[in-house]
Amino acid sequence: MKHEKEFGFDTRMVHAGHIPDSQTGSRAVPIYQTSSFVFFDADHAAELFDLKQYGHIYSRISNPTVSVFEERMAALEGATGAVATTTGMSAQLAVFMTLLEPGDEVVSSSHLYGGTLVQFTYTLKKMGISVTFVDPTDIGAWERAITPRTKALYGELIGNPKGSILDLEKVGALAASHCIPLIIDNTMATPYLCRPMEFGATIVVYSATKFIGGHGNSLGGVVLDSGKFDYTRFPAVADPSPKYHNLRFFDTFGHYAFLMKLRVETVRDVGCCLSPMNAFLLIQGLETLSLRMDRHVSNALKIAKFLEGHPKVAWVSYAGLPSHPQYDLARKYLPMGPSAVFSFGLKDNGGEDVRLAGKKFIKSLKLFSHLANMGDVRSLVIHPASTTHQQLSDEELKEAGVGPELIRLSIGIENVEDLLWDLEQAFHAL
Amino acid sequence: MGSGTSVSCSITLNSVLTKEQKELYQNPEDIRKILNECKTIAIVGLSTDKQRASYFVASYMRSAGYRIIPVNPRADRIFGETCYPDLKSIPEPVDLVDIFRPSNDCLEILQEAIAIKTKAVWLQLKIINEEAAELARKAGLLVAMDCCIKMEHGRYCGGLHEAGMNTEIISAQRVHRYV
Numbered sequence: 075m076k077h078e079k080e081f082g083f084d085t086r087m088v089h090a091g092h093i094p095d096s097q098t099g100s101r102a103v104p105i106y107q108t109s110s111f112v113f114f115d116a117d118h119a120a121e122l123f124d125l126k127q128y129g130h131i132y133s134r135i136s137n138p139t140v141s142v143f144e145e146r147m148a149a150l151e152g153a154t155g156a157v158a159t160t161t162g163m164s165a166q167l168a169v170f171m172t173l174l175e176p177g178d179e180v181v182s183s184s185h186l187y188g189g190t191l192v193q194f195t196y197t198l199k200k201m202g203i204s205v206t207f208v209d210p211t212d213i214g215a216w217e218r219a220i221t222p223r224t225k226a227l228y229g230e231l232i233g234n235p236k237g238s239i240l241d242l243e244k245v246g247a248l249a250a251s252h253c254i255p256l257i258i259d260n261t262m263a264t265p266y267l268c269r270p271m272e273f274g275a276t277i278v279v280y281s282a283t284k285f286i287g288g289h290g291n292s293l294g295g296v297v298l299d300s301g302k303f304d305y306t307r308f309p310a311v312a313d314p315s316p317k318y319h320n321l322r323f324f325d326t327f328g329h330y331a332f333l334m335k336l337r338v339e340t341v342r343d344v345g346c347c348l349s350p351m352n353a354f355l356l357i358q359g360l361e362t363l364s365l366r367m368d369r370h371v372s373n374a375l376k377i378a379k380f381l382e383g384h385p386k387v388a389w390v391s392y393a394g395l396p397s398h399p400q401y402d403l404a405r406k407y408l409p410m411g412p413s414a415v416f417s418f419g420l421k422d423n424g425g426e427d428v429r430l431a432g433k434k435f436i437k438s439l440k441l442f443s444h445l446a447n448m449g450d451v452r453s454l455v456i457h458p459a460s461t462t463h464q465q466l467s468d469e470e471l472k473e474a475g476v477g478p479e480l481i482r483l484s485i486g487i488e489n490v491e492d493l494l495w496d497l498e499q500a501f502h503a504l
Numbered sequence: 505m506g507s508g509t510s511v512s513c514s515i516t517l518n519s520v521l522t523k524e525q526k527e528l529y530q531n532p533e534d535i536r537k538i539l540n541e542c543k544t545i546a547i548v549g550l551s552t553d554k555q556r557a558s559y560f561v562a563s564y565m566r567s568a569g570y571r572i573i574p575v576n577p578r579a580d581r582i583f584g585e586t587c588y589p590d591l592k593s594i595p596e597p598v599d600l601v602d603i604f605r606p607s608n609d610c611l612e613i614l615q616e617a618i619a620i621k622t623k624a625v626w627l628q629l630k631i632i633n634e635e636a637a638e639l640a641r642k643a644g645l646l647v648a649m650d651c652c653i654k655m656e657h658g659r660y661c662g663g664l665h666e667a668g669m670n671t672e673i674i675s676a677q678r679v680h681r682y683v
Binding site (some may be wrong): 077081085086089091092093094095099118121123124126127128129130134138140141144145148149153154155156157158314318319320321322325326330333334337427 | 554555556557560563564565629630638652656658663664665666667668669670671672673674675676677678679
């Protein structure tokens with residue numbers, strides 16, 4: 075019998091990246107709670123530090139438990155490899171620190187998580203990198219914003235907070251025509267619902283804190299590379315590195331070059347490594363990813379339909395509803411459903427300030443937790459204008475598509491009847 | 505070494521080979537056979553520059569227990585091993601010929617490899633010469649092309665996994681992964 079088989083997604087979800095070790099045979103992934111790893115001898119140490127050998131040196135660079143999480147993510151994404159980080163924020167920052175140099179530019183979708191908008195606008199600026207924001211649904215706007223200094227395109231596949239869907243193939247083709255990578259934040263969809271590399275993305279980043287971990291108990295992030303991009307034009311990846319005796323990463327490591335560089339230079343120098351304990355908890359989450367996502371999505375669709383028909387709701391913005399402007403794109407890129415995070419607007423009933431009505435609604439909910447996260451097994455609710463997006467100016471708020479009436483839901487895996495009951499009783503309190 | 509009876513699928517490589525070519529020249533079973541059965545490797549085009557890919561590969565394979573014979577007409581010794589100007593000057597049997605030379609040079613090198621009765625030949629990443637590869641294959645040699653022997657070894661022996669890369673190996677069996 076042939077020893078070659080491509081296993082299915084669910085099989086990879088529970089097996090990929092972990093082969094029971096010969097020493098103990100431990101079936102569950104062991105937690106290697108250690109800072110450092112013993113060398114065989116001085117020559118072995120020298121070869122490890124020179125990158126001539128694979129192997130663990132110090133958990134800031136790599137760790138066996140974290141490696142399982144990384145390979146499992148890469149296997150689920152169909153990527154060449156992965157590097158795990160402390161958070162999604164550090165994952166995307168590590169990508170830019172590895173790829174770009176001062177003076178470089180990025181063109182990004184404006185439909186982003188508020189924290190990302192702030193990081194791009196202020197923190198990247200301190201590093202000499204400027205970001206131009208465009209309406210992600212307007213392909214002409216992407217094209218017009220690209221200059222000779224543009225080194226990457228960036229977007230969330232399912233944009234925060236109105237669930238706009240990025241046309242991956244079009245934006246990917248645009249990136250390819252300019253020989254620059256398309257970087258996608260796929261946090262909302264997870265590799266179960268969409269694998270953006272199949273549609274032209276080069277690099278995919280996640281906040282693993284959300285649906286990947288799934289239980290709202292551990293922070294983490296991850297960077298994945300398709301291995302298909304030619305980094306010859308990117309001096310930050312291709313030029314001799316003074317940190318490693320002028321090693322040329324792209325020449326030496328080929329399709330692994332970007333991730334190697336990100337791990338042994340950026341993450342090593344910045345210290346944004348994932349902890350083994352969090353890697354273990356995120357692996358536990360991954361093992362039920364498809365089961366949870368199926369429930370998240372089916373609950374979300376039922377709730378979105380309920381809200382759309384509700385007299386106290388002005389609008390619902392969920393790409394799983396035919397009323398959403400990118401419904402067709404969602405069907406194309408996310409055929410199993412556009413995740414379980416979406417927003418709706420309370421109807422302005424004339425008398426009361428809609429902002430106050432929003433606060434009252436959230437206060438009345440008994441099952442939905444009011445907090446700043448998403449992708450938990452528990453249902454969550456937030457009012458972005460007063461929380462996640464409160465650092466933005468009115469102009470930036472408008473650009474990001476967040477109004478004062480907007481309430482964002484992250485639908486959990488509870489009994490959907492109970493969630494519907496909770497929403498109805500909260501509307502009743504208005 | 506190796507991964508016992510685990511199941512693997514073709515690795516997602518940045519290779520320009522077609523699906524049919526991959527079956528011939530990047531066949532996981534052939535690659536595992538090469539890694540398991542070839543102990544003496546002549547590396548044609550091994551550089552004396554310690555930061556070149558060929559030097560990385562050679563020092564890695566040496567540490568993994570393989571004997572490396574450098575083939576480089578412009579060097580005397582690498583790793584303390586005598587360098588030979590070509591394959592036919594090597595005074596001992598060679599199991600595998602690993603090539604870091606431009607694609608156009610490969611036909612001549614593989615003709616020599618066949619002449620010295622090597623078991624297998626390996627053309628490194630982005631080195632593609634189908635005419636030469638077919639010649640070797642028809643002469644009964646195992647052939648790997650447009651892939652890296654260090655990456656493939658690292659894939660089966662756990663090192664690539666430690667670097668967070670996708671080995672595409674899945675196994676629930678308790679096996680020795682380390683050399």
